[in-house]
Amino acid sequence: MPIYNMNQSTFFTEGKLGPLILRNRSIRAAAFEGMSEQHNVTEALVNYHTAVARGGVGMSTVAYAAVSKGGLSFPHQLWMRKEIAGDLKKLTDSVHREGAAVSVQIGHCGNMANGAVTGVRPIAPSGGINWYGPTFPRRMKAHDMEEVKNDFKNAVRIAAESGFDAVEVHAGHGYLISQFLSPYTNKRRDAYGGSFENRKRFMTEMLMAVRESMPSNMAMIVKMNCWDGFEKGITKEEGALTAQAIEQCGADAVVVSGGFVSRAPMYVMRGKMPVDIMAYYIRDGLKKYFVKLAAKQLIPSVPYVEGYFMEEAKRIQQAIKIPVVLVGGMNSMHTIEKAMREGFQWIAMARALIENTNFVNDLRNEVIDKSSCTICNYCVAKMYSGEMSCHLHEMNLPEELKQKIAALNYA
Helix, strand or coil: CCCCCCCCHEEEEEEEEECCEEECCECCCCEEEEEEEHHHCHHHHHHHHHHHHHHCCEEEEEEEEEEEEHCCCCCCCCCHHHHHHHHHHHHHHHHHCCCCCEEEECCCCHHHHHHHHCCCCCCEEECCCCCCEEECCCCCCCCHHHHHHHHHHHHHHHHHHHHCCCCEEEECCHHHHHHHCCCCCCCCCCCCCCCHHHHHHHHHHHHHHEEEEEECCCEEEEEECCCCCCCCCCHHHHHHHHHHHHHHHCCCEEEECCCEEECEHHHHCCCCHCCCCCCCCCCCCCHHHHHHHHHHHHHEEEEECCCCHHHCCCCHHHCCCCCEEEECCEEEHHHHHHHHHHCEEEECCCCHHHHHCHHHHHHCCCCCEEEECCCCCCCHHHHHHHCCCCCCCCCCHHHHHHHHHCCCCCC
């Protein structure tokens, strides 16, 4: 095992993120936990983020919280509303007692919203069909945009009242804000479509509303796409322009990611889409058949390498002055140290902290120098079908499932 001088590593030093001082440079990335019930905070959600905080992370991010009921995709997804503020406060208090800060990612799923969950037809920049759902969204009107803006503002107020230190606005991955940015999903011919200047307008309006609703001691982070992951989406040049627009809206940092859930989801996560594992956990026979038949055709694999967004993030880093949070395959001390040498101040991790909530402390104490994650994406399959988990810690997995997992392993 390579030996790193942990006493000299910047990764384990305090850092300033907007108005926050974090005990080190590690952030639990906003990977969907799937731990809500009826869109509420659960004991499992509190326990997971508390364990990550106890494990040494600088800040833990509660993921994928919808700003409204109409913005939900899953029945086990968090929804920001007054009724859960008290339980959110229990979560933030628990994380704070372990010495970490805590953020919440907020967003709206747009054409990825599930009518069976929301009870309403999804909204999107343009109408048509989203084959990945499949959903049939309606084109947003001015009053819809104003309503979504108010939903974002309300979510920020609830986050502040509940004790969150930061809000991460989801402007990537093909959800509503990203759908406006991308020419693939935005076919409008008004002030919100066409040129990049117009396509970014919805994002800037949402971000300005969020910034204005935040107290001065709260950090604003934005997750964005460096590239949608396919032709006819936003270009890499537009990715840099997106980062500059985010900076102008008063963000304290950007999380540079990429990919589009309705077209290139594995560009987000990398590796092989765990179709057979997803199908295994789906009880609905028709849906199981559709997933097995269609997913392999619609969702190509994207090779996994550690630090897979690093090169694109470096380009974004050169275009803005605010910090870039590096995410994507940050599973070893070698890759983390490489990123720190490249000038990145913040490292966000998902898989490593799903496999081992004590990952940061174990790195610091030289117990390990890399995660045991096998990049099989079992955790991805579990996010969609139920509670997030790692197969390495699942007891009594059937042999059939073990074989499916082994076929997906990268490590």
